Amino acid sequence: AQSxxxxxxxxxxxxGASLELRCxxxxxxxPYLFWYVQSPGQGLQLLLKYFSGDTLVQGIKGFEAEFKRxxxxxxxxxxxxxxxxxxxxxxxxxxRDGNEKLTFGTGTRLTIIP
Amino acid sequence: ETGVTQSPTHxxxxxxxxxxxxxxxxxxxxxxxxxxxxxxxxPQFIFQYYREEENGRGNFPPRFSGLQFPNYSSELNVNALxxxxxxxxxxASSLQTGGVETQYFGPGTRLLVL
Numbered sequence: 001a002q003s004x005x006x007x008x009x010x011x012x013x014x015x016g017a018s019l020e021l022r023c024x025x026x027x028x029x030x031p032y033l034f035w036y037v038q039s040p041g042q043g044l045q046l047l048l049k050y051f052s053g054d055t056l057v058q059g060i061k062g063f064e065a066e067f068k069r070x071x072x073x074x075x076x077x078x079x080x081x082x083x084x085x086x087x088x089x090x091x092x093x094x095x096r097d098g099n100e101k102l103t104f105g106t107g108t109r110l111t112i113i114p
Numbered sequence: 115e116t117g118v119t120q121s122p123t124h125x126x127x128x129x130x131x132x133x134x135x136x137x138x139x140x141x142x143x144x145x146x147x148x149x150x151x152x153x154x155x156x157p158q159f160i161f162q163y164y165r166e167e168e169n170g171r172g173n174f175p176p177r178f179s180g181l182q183f184p185n186y187s188s189e190l191n192v193n194a195l196x197x198x199x200x201x202x203x204x205x206a207s208s209l210q211t212g213g214v215e216t217q218y219f220g221p222g223t224r225l226l227v228l
Contacts, residue, residue, distance in 0.1 A: 043204055044157070044219040090156050101147070101170055102217060104156030
């Protein structure tokens with residue numbers, strides 16, 4: 001069974017600083033990987049996804065993520081955060097066997113300080 | 115905006131009651147998945163429907179059931195509500211064509227069981 005670990009429950013970053021959110025996955029084959037963002041009281045918005053090919057993927061809002069097979073990681077990065085980036089971020093892994101079940105991590109809450 | 119809507123936005127029920135939550139998928143999407151997100155947790159997969167048939171189920175008891183209709187709408191039904199059923203319920207629609215496609219989430223229904 002697949003699993004996702006987001007080791008950082010809460011991260012605080014100054015506005016304008018760089019950001020890296022960690023995600024490690026466990027899956028028996030090459031996974032499909034996703035990052036979603038959730039603002040308070042809202043649903044999930046897709047930031048970016050990795051299916052195959054280039055291991056550095058670009059997403060919306062200036063985010064990017066890099067798939068590293070050797071480390072089983074898919075860390076999310078942004079060079080300069082904005083106050084509007086404050087939210088909960090979820091990493092998820094999807095299966096390649098036709099069942100589209102997504103397995104999510106427990107999330108990382110991002111706080112931005114002025 | 116993902117084009118996925120859910121109703122109602124909030125709901126309060128008492129233990130033992132039954133509840134029906136509704137989701138309207140993006141037009142043309144043939145797959146809908148339901149997730150339960152408890153407070154402070156990542157979403158947990160409940161089940162998925164593909165072309166009106168259940169197509170995968172997570173670790174949830176049979177009192178959680180669903181329906182998918184030809185008009186891109188779907189329902190999640192929960193019988194004999196328990197206090198632990200209090201959560202945000204998210205539906206996600208996708209177009210399944212043989213590979214893994216992206217799931218687009220609605221804003222969720224927040225259920226409180228007293």
